[in-house]
Amino acid sequence: MTHTEKKHRIIFIDLLRTFAVLQMVQGHTVDALLGNSYRDLDSPVFAVWLFMRGMTAPIFLFTAGSVFTYLFRLNKTTYFKNPRVSKGFKRVLLLVSLGYLLKYPTYTIIDFSEVTLKSWKIFIAVDVLQLIGFGLLFILILAFITEKLKFNDYYFFGMIGTAFFILSIFTENINWLNFFPEPIAAYFYSKTGSLFPLFPWAGYVICGGVLGSYLANHPLVFKTSRFSYIVSAAAAVFMLIAFVLNTMIPYPVGNIHPWNETLSTITFRMGFVLLLTGVVSLISIKIENIPKIFILLGRNTLLIYVVHLMILYGSAWNPGLFVLFGERLMPLPTIVIAFMMVSTMILMVFVLNKFKFKNKQLVT
Numbered sequence: 001m002t003h004t005e006k007k008h009r010i011i012f013i014d015l016l017r018t019f020a021v022l023q024m025v026q027g028h029t030v031d032a033l034l035g036n037s038y039r040d041l042d043s044p045v046f047a048v049w050l051f052m053r054g055m056t057a058p059i060f061l062f063t064a065g066s067v068f069t070y071l072f073r074l075n076k077t078t079y080f081k082n083p084r085v086s087k088g089f090k091r092v093l094l095l096v097s098l099g100y101l102l103k104y105p106t107y108t109i110i111d112f113s114e115v116t117l118k119s120w121k122i123f124i125a126v127d128v129l130q131l132i133g134f135g136l137l138f139i140l141i142l143a144f145i146t147e148k149l150k151f152n153d154y155y156f157f158g159m160i161g162t163a164f165f166i167l168s169i170f171t172e173n174i175n176w177l178n179f180f181p182e183p184i185a186a187y188f189y190s191k192t193g194s195l196f197p198l199f200p201w202a203g204y205v206i207c208g209g210v211l212g213s214y215l216a217n218h219p220l221v222f223k224t225s226r227f228s229y230i231v232s233a234a235a236a237v238f239m240l241i242a243f244v245l246n247t248m249i250p251y252p253v254g255n256i257h258p259w260n261e262t263l264s265t266i267t268f269r270m271g272f273v274l275l276l277t278g279v280v281s282l283i284s285i286k287i288e289n290i291p292k293i294f295i296l297l298g299r300n301t302l303l304i305y306v307v308h309l310m311i312l313y314g315s316a317w318n319p320g321l322f323v324l325f326g327e328r329l330m331p332l333p334t335i336v337i338a339f340m341m342v343s344t345m346i347l348m349v350f351v352l353n354k355f356k357f358k359n360k361q362l363v364t
Contacts, residue, residue, distance in 0.1 A: 010070075010215060010222055011284040011287050011288075011290055012222060012277070012280045012281040012283075012284040013063065013066065013067060013070075013298070014290060014294050014295050014298045015280050015284060015290070015294065016059065016063050016276070016277065016280055017063050017067070017297070017298030017301060018294045018297045018298050019059070019280075020056060020059040020060040020063055020301075021060070021297055021298070021301045021304050021305070021345075022297070022342055022345075022346075023052065023053075023056045023059070024056050024057075024060060024305070025304065025308050025338075025341055025342050025345055026338045026339075026341070026342055027049075027052075027053040027056050028308065028309070028312055029308075029312060029334075029337060029338040029341045029342075030049065030334055030335075030338050031053065032312050032313065032321065032322050032326060032327070033321065033322075033325050033326065033327065033328070033329045033333075033334045033337060033338075034327065034329060034331065034334045035327055035328050035329055035330060036327055038330065038331055054269070055269060055272050055273070055276075057128065057196070057201070057204075058204045058269040058270065058272070058273045059273050059276065060128070060301075061128075061131070061132065061135065061201060061204035061205045061208065062204045062205070062207060062208040062211075062273045062277075063208060064132050064135070064136070064205055064208060064301075065135060065136070065139060065204070065205035065206060065207065065208025065209045065211075065212060066208040066209070066211045066212040066215070067208075067212060068088070068091075068136050068139060068208075068209070068212065069139055069143075069153075069157075069208065069209035069210075069211075069212030069213050069216070070211075070212035070213070070215050070216045071084055071212075071216075072084040072085075072088065072139070072140075072143060072212070072216075073143075073153070073212065073213050073216035073217065074216050078147070079143065079144050079147050079148075085140065088136060088137075088139075088140045089137075089140065091133070091136060092133045092134070092136050092137045092140075093133075094133075095129045095130065095132055095133030095136070095302070096129065096130050096133040096134070098129050098302075098306060099126075099127050099128075099129030099130040099133065100123065100130070101315075102127075102129070102306065102309055102310070102315060103122050103123045103125070103127070103315075104123065104315065104316045105119040105120055105122070105123045105316065106119075106316055107316040107317050121192065121193050122193065124182055124183040124186050124192065124193075125186055125192060125193040125194045125195065126186050126187050126194035126195070126196055126197055126198075127194075127195055127196055128195070128196050128305075129302075129305070130187075130196070131196035131197075131198065131201050131202060131205070132205060134187070134198060134202060135201075135202045135204075135205025135206060136205065138160070138202060138205070138206055139157075139205070139206060139209045142156060142157055142160060142206070142209070153209070153210065153213040153214075153217075154210050154213065154214060157206055157207070157209045157210045157213065158207065158210050160206055161202075161203040161204070161205075161206035161207035161209075161210070162203065162207075163203075164198065164199055164200050164201075164202050164203030164206065165200045165203045165263065165266045165267070165270075166263065167199050167200075168199035168200035168203075168262065168266065169259040169262050169263060171188050171189055171197070171199040172189045172190065172191075172199070172262075174188070174189065175191075176188040176189055176192075177192075200266050203266075203270075204269075204270065204273070207270065211231075211277070222281055222284075222285075223285055224285070225282060225285060227281060228278045228279075228281045228282035228285070229278070229282075230278075231274055231277050231278035231281065232274070232275060232278030232279070232282075234274050234278075235271045235272070235273075235274035235275035235277075235278055236271070236275075237271075238267050238268070238270045238271030238274060239267075239268060239271035239272075239275070241267045241271075242263075242264045242265075242267040242268035242271060243264075245260045245261075245263050245264040245267065246260065246261070246264040248260045292353075293346065293349070293350060296349045296350070296353050297345075297346065297349055300349045300352075303348075303349070303352075304345045304348075304349065307345070307348065308341060308344075308345055311341070311344075312341075321337070325337075
């Protein structure tokens, strides 16, 4: 199915979002089902898969921040007259609520008497939905500050995003349980089991806001090769910084990882996201038609995320594939199930669109 897009549609964002969400689905599926004995870093195939899996979240977070800020800044009105403000706060509440609901520890809703400590810790751990929710909240706050203080979006958003990256080498070494209850402390570091604490991960969402604001303020700039080269040059800078950091001899900061190694990983991921953005935007310059399914997949990332996790890991109300096959399958059946999972998500989005199913809350 082909859909003719207007020239002002930002094709490369659609392609990035589609890539990110499908990569996320197959990544989660393989990680949940593949037997531990087959996770061999000496295997080039597994090494490449693992590398790309590590890049999926930054791509996903960066594009989320880009799209949100782009749509926000397209409205050339004052902050409180911008309809995207109220929509944005509703989106934040939805994302955070869904993040906790997916890991709700008891099917009885209110009876917590049989909830284990392990289930409680899984419930309070901060995952990607809560992280994106708070990332969008930060963008809403930063947008208000830039308007009131006449700051420049690019510099201010970039500075705050970078601060989240740098501060992560300190926040991870603080025992936040001394200051906050565990559900709140979980947002500040990974030692409570959080996969996506605010530091450094919110930085990718906020940095995505820089691109989103730029695209909103410069219509059709993405149709020029100069834009792609500038983004690629920014990617090269981040990767160079990552290389320099990796060669430095660190002074000790806490006792988890050398600070330069942590920052090197963070900046390399940011560089990779920008490089992918530059390459895809360059390829997309002459593209004015893309299959509509790509657009639909990008719009339905939240729905896909929720449904595929419920199939894989289950919830308080349904069992998941992990219960049956968790980390026990050989490569071939794992690949087959991953292919089936991706196909199912594509089919779901296609069918919902075909029958005009209204899904406003879960659509970006």
